[in-house]
Amino acid sequence: MSGAVNVRRLFLGRSVWVWYLLLVGPVALGAFDTRLMTPLALPGYVALTIGSAFGSYLFPTLELWVFWGPLLVGAYFVSVALAAASHAVRETFVAFK
Amino acid sequence: MRRRSLLSKTGALLAGGMAMSVAGSGRESLDPSYRILPDTKYETGVFVREGTSDGPTAMVVGGIHGDEQCGYRAASEIAGWQVGRGKLVVLPKANRVAIRRDRREGAHGDLNRQFPTGEKPETRLARAIWGVVERHNPDVVLDLHRSVGIYGYHESSVGQMIWPTDAGNASEYAKRTAEELNGNVVPWYMPFHEYRRGGELDGSRPMLVHKVAGDLDRPGYIVETTEFFLDADTRVQWEKAVATDLLSRHGIEQRGNR
Ligand SMILES: [Zn+2]
Numbered sequence: 169m170s171g172a173v174n175v176r177r178l179f180l181g182r183s184v185w186v187w188y189l190l191l192v193g194p195v196a197l198g199a200f201d202t203r204l205m206t207p208l209a210l211p212g213y214v215a216l217t218i219g220s221a222f223g224s225y226l227f228p229t230l231e232l233w234v235f236w237g238p239l240l241v242g243a244y245f246v247s248v249a250l251a252a253a254s255h256a257v258r259e260t261f262v263a264f265k
Numbered sequence: 266m267r268r269r270s271l272l273s274k275t276g277a278l279l280a281g282g283m284a285m286s287v288a289g290s291g292r293e294s295l296d297p298s299y300r301i302l303p304d305t306k307y308e309t310g311v312f313v314r315e316g317t318s319d320g321p322t323a324m325v326v327g328g329i330h331g332d333e334q335c336g337y338r339a340a341s342e343i344a345g346w347q348v349g350r351g352k353l354v355v356l357p358k359a360n361r362v363a364i365r366r367d368r369r370e371g372a373h374g375d376l377n378r379q380f381p382t383g384e385k386p387e388t389r390l391a392r393a394i395w396g397v398v399e400r401h402n403p404d405v406v407l408d409l410h411r412s413v414g415i416y417g418y419h420e421s422s423v424g425q426m427i428w429p430t431d432a433g434n435a436s437e438y439a440k441r442t443a444e445e446l447n448g449n450v451v452p453w454y455m456p457f458h459e460y461r462r463g464g465e466l467d468g469s470r471p472m473l474v475h476k477v478a479g480d481l482d483r484p485g486y487i488v489e490t491t492e493f494f495l496d497a498d499t500r501v502q503w504e505k506a507v508a509t510d511l512l513s514r515h516g517i518e519q520r521g522n523r
Contacts, residue, residue: 198494199494199496200496201496202494202495202496202498202499203499205452205454205455206454207454209454210454213454213455213457213494214457216494217415217418217457217493217494218418220414220418220419220493221415221418221419224414224418224419224420224422225420228420228421231413232413232414232419232493
């Protein structure tokens with residue numbers, strides 16, 4: 169396996185997008201229709217509320233929906249980290265087999 | 266979506282069962298008891314619902330700010346109630362001009378800054394609204410609003426708050442209503458959206474409920490439900506749930522409820 173493939177998998181691999189969907193999907197559904205809000209949305213909900221709180225303090229003239237932007241971008245980097253971590257965990261288990 | 270189909274069903278029932286009043290535009294199938302400022306651009310209906318037995322009088326106001334849909338939609342639903350006892354007076358769309366424009370302000374600025382304590386309200390519309398208060402002499406006044414964010418988190422936002430006047434049991438009731446909502450309506454996994462009681466209002470600012478405190482020394486509440494993260498129908502439901510709970514604490518209940 170070449171390094172380039174590894175880098176691509178690290179940043180764009182399937183598990184990155186699975187994590188991304190897990191993080192963003194529930195919170196987006198909950199915001200679209202509150203009846204679809206579930207505990208699964210909690211991480212995104214907390215991040216959005218706290219993030220927009222700082223955002224509105226720094227940029228009081230902006231509307232709050234603007235802070236979905238940083239959330240969507242931030243969730244990507246969290247997904248990369250989670251994918252790498254879960255990959256490392258899996259490798260460890262394989263090593264013990 | 267669910268709401269819409271329910272509305273159209275109700276509409277069909279009404280149309281089939283009786284001659285519907287054609288005064289309003291579909292949505293407005295109810296006739297007000299009377300109108301203030303008739304034949305002006307401010308013309309708006311007042312709904313008076315009297316129970317079968319004596320009891321307290323409550324007044325509910327919505328639409329003071331024209332872009333705060335959940336306030337006037339919740340008030341419009343409450344305007345259709347039948348009450349068991351007492352009297353319910355509802356002014357669901359206080360500022361028609363602002364509502365038509367979907368803006369906070371109407372023709373003469375922010376309506377909720379035109380009610381100074383100890384003086385006549387500053388504009389014709391504000392005087393007409395205060396006229397409704399004086400005519401019915403309510404024991405409690407609810408003013409339904411929508412806020413942008415969450416109090417204490419988002420800059421200058423007053424979301425999910427119930428502000429009581431410094432009169433009677435208002436403060437205690439506001440606290441209990443917030444607890445009731447947080448226990449039964451707001452999901453536990455939306456902790457930032459819990460309702461809280463605001464500080465007590467007195468006559469120090471020229472708002473409607475402040476004037477209720479300053480001039481009448483009666484219980485009154487400003488209810489603020491946030492648009493942050495809540496869809497439009499949910500805002501209406503939560504706002505209505507707050508109003509329903511507060512009204513019942515003051516002895517006004519929808520007939521057939523409970
Ligand atoms: Zn308002």
